[in-house]
Amino acid sequence: MKLGDIAELSTGPFGSQLHQSDYVEEGIPVVMPQDIDSNRRFHDSARIGTSDYNRLNRHALRTADIVFARRGEVDKHAFVHANDLPALCGTGCLRIRVDKDKALPEFVSYYLSRPESRQYLRTHAVGSNMPNLNTGILSEIEIVLPDIHEQESIVSLLSSIDAKIETNGKIIAELESLARTVYDYWFTQFDFPDEQGNPYRSSGGRMVHDPTLDRDIPEGWKVTAANELVSIDRGISYTADELSDEGTPLINLASFNTNATYKPAGLKHFTGKTKDSKFLSANDLVMCVTQQTPIDPAGATDVIAKTFLVPDIYEDSATMSMDVVRLSEQREGVRFLLNQMLTRSDYHRYASGYASGTKIKHLDVEGALSFPMALPQNDSLIEEYAALSERWYARISVCLKESARLTALRDRLLPLLMSGQAVGGR
Secondary structure, three states: OEHHHHEEEEEOOOOOOOOHHHEEEEEEEEEOHHHEOOOOOEOOOOEEOHHHHHHOHHHEOOOOOEEEEOEOOOOOEEEOOHHHOOOEEOOOEEEEEEOOOOOOHHHHHHHOOOHHHHHHHHHHOEOOOOOEOOHHHHHHOEOOOOOHHHHHHHHHHHHHHHHHHHHHHHHHHHHHHHHHHHHHHHHOOOOOEOOOOOEOOOOOOOEEEEOOOOEEEEOOEEEEEHHHOEEEEEOEOOOHHHEEOOOEEEEOHHHEOOOOOEOHHHOEEEOOOOOHHHOOOOOOEEEEOEOOOOOOOOOOOOOOOOEEEOOOOOOOOOEEEOOEEEEEEOOOOHHHHHHHHOOOHHHHHHHHHHEEOOOOOEEOHHHHOOOEEEEEOOHHHHHHHHHHHHHHHHHHHHHHHHHHHHHHHHHHHHHHHHHOOOOOOO
16 A cells, blocks of 8 residues: 555645744654654754744644655654653654554554665655655555564564664663762762762862852862863774675764764764774764754754764774864863753853854864863862763663664564565564
């Protein structure tokens, strides 16, 4: 059957209905093309207030909806679960709502994940510079439907793999949240443990006013510009011919999630020669320096100026593209603090002033890192936070590795199950 025979297809709101100024830091998620990952999930970035959500309610998502990007990576989609809601289909997306009397929505979602279905969408997408998808193209894609029991059996097997991948994702999110929370307590609220193990500020530690930050900081701490703490190593240039399915892992613009985390699906592979100085090590701090989406001063909807610590997941050393820089620490352990500081919305409001360009904006890294921050002069607190972070990020790498293996297993099973070469659940 054709997808249009078993589902209702619609586009997200027009740009004139949802403006950049409507987005807020806290609110209801709006699914954007860049938020959709390769595991049929989305990472919410842009958010709107309740009044705008109600105004655009016809674009509200429901459980079991399927959301495709209208442009860019048009072969990927997100399957909406109950715990994703409330959420809105974004301006750059298409919504598919399967008639549950005709097919199992999650089976349709898995079917559209087949290599053949994804190739069909890439081939039929229109546009010379960037692929574009529309409801007409999507509605024509053919779906082969076995009986409902076989659909349920296939979904049961594949979703059990996805459930473990999702669990790993939750563990990663909790560890990243823990790293942010401890950083916030110690280095912004200044409730770090003193020599007696008591929270410094809440137990009466002496504070002094700093005119640069216009706030009180612990006595003995010093305000330093972030660019005084690192040196900047730029990535490599490459041509399309030097990219392949195998080769040197290449961290690039697409490797950054908008929430300043690593996106495994964005990794590319480079087949050219690389200088030893351009190879990355685990826990190196990398920053995206090129605009992917419209610049948002709060940093909620774009990746420019976002950072992450390189995960320990590659068999061979990775390198970085020209859209990425490595921030090599000049003071041991400080990269773990910088990684947290550079995710804050006040930093992104500051950094957005150093992004320039006509069509695609690029970051003046040195200028963007002139942001001031307070640091203890004693290295012990920095070392303690670095040691904790190394343990947290080692666990994150373990989860990422396991999820990569499970993803590969699922992707091998998917075409076999859909073609009848393997029977779901047996």
